[in-house]
Amino acid sequence: MKTKLLTLLLVVIAATLVTLKYQHYVTQPWTRDGQVRANIIEVTPRVTGPVIAIHVTDNQRVNAGDLLFEIDDRVYLSAKHQAQAALAQAEAVMSRAKNELTRMSSLEKRTPGSVPVITLNNLNNDVESAKANLEAAEAGLDNAELNLAFTKVYASKDGYITNFNISVGAQVVANQPVVALIDEDSFWVEGFFKETDIHSMQTGDTATITLMSYPDHPFEGKITSIGYGIAQSDGSTGTKMLPNVNPNFEWIRLAQRLPVKIAVTSLPENIQLRVGTTASIMITKQATSAN
Known part of the structure; x- marks a missing residue:
């Protein structure tokens, strides 16, 4: 009898935990499919010629107006x-x-x-x-x-020079980008949530963000926009002008994922955001008032 009661108690506890976990997931959608992003400016010379002087190094922080390099x-x-x-x-x-x-x-x-x-x-x-x-x-x-x-190329924004591979004597060509400048004031986090989680989200919802590179330092953000569409793979034109159609199992329906843009509202001083790094995101939905 005691064994049956213990088994029943364990089943009830397990069912309760599953229910609580499901309710938590419904009220606070979560994804590990997130990335840090920012506006990336392609630094592009307006004239052609050999580089005669370089004033920055790769991955250096620069201020708007700083001289980056000079052309002959x-x-x-x-x-x-x-x-x-x-x-x-x-x-x-x-x-x-x-x-x-x-x-x-x-x-x-x-x-x-x-x-x-x-x-x-x-x-x-x-x-x-x-x-x-x-x-x-x-x-x-x-x-x-x-x-x-x-012939003098300057930084247009405060930010970080990256992938800077030119050297003195290298020939740069007009209107051909030579280096990336990451705008330090434009960082955001983009999460891809299942379409089943999107319907009750809204701009202004709070997000808790955890970077893979800083797993013990979560920080806060807010939803600023929710994507209205994604590219369609089925039906796109393939070889010989025929449509591409991926195999599908009738008993499995995979939810599509939509991008959710999140602005960072508070960032600990010891965290450095870097474009392309991985983030986990949990959304806390706003309480809706009853009419």
Whole structure:
């Protein structure tokens, strides 16, 4: 009799624990499929040339405006001098055209009919043409000065330089990224939750985050957004324009996972967030008031 009572008691305790665990999971969804993320800026030179100086090292923290590296500026300095000469020439042509128009206009005023109308029209056209050439020369100088300034590459945000593999003498190409800059003010954690957990979540819910690299130091966050869609694998076009359809077992229905974006609200001083590291996330849902 005692054995039966003990067995029954153990069954009741086990059922109670399972029920409590299920209720806890329902009210506080949890996933180990989380990652630390941040905005990553691709540092891209605007001009082409060999690197002549490097002022940072790989994985260094930088401030916005810090000089990262310099590109050989001799070609662009020469282009600036040429643009300055072209501007001076355009200014001289403009001055001559204006002077000629002024002289002929004064002569026409003193002696009406002494200057043909077509001559005055042509002189006006010369002035307008000289004006257009002057503006083009000014634009050319502006462009040359910009290119010269672009030979110095600066950090656009506070953050961390990573994957910096160029050296002095390396050739960089305009509009080709050379290094990543991680914006230190943009870190967030993204968790992928089963679709069965999403329906009762809402923005503002509290999240407890534990990084695999800091298992004993959980910290807090809040849901800022919940994904509205994921890519569809079944039905996508495969080889020979036929749809891809994955095998499926009728008695098993796997829940899809949707991304949930979580902003970090409190971070212990001894924790350094690093993009791509793994996180476990538990959501504490907000209590809903009865109507």
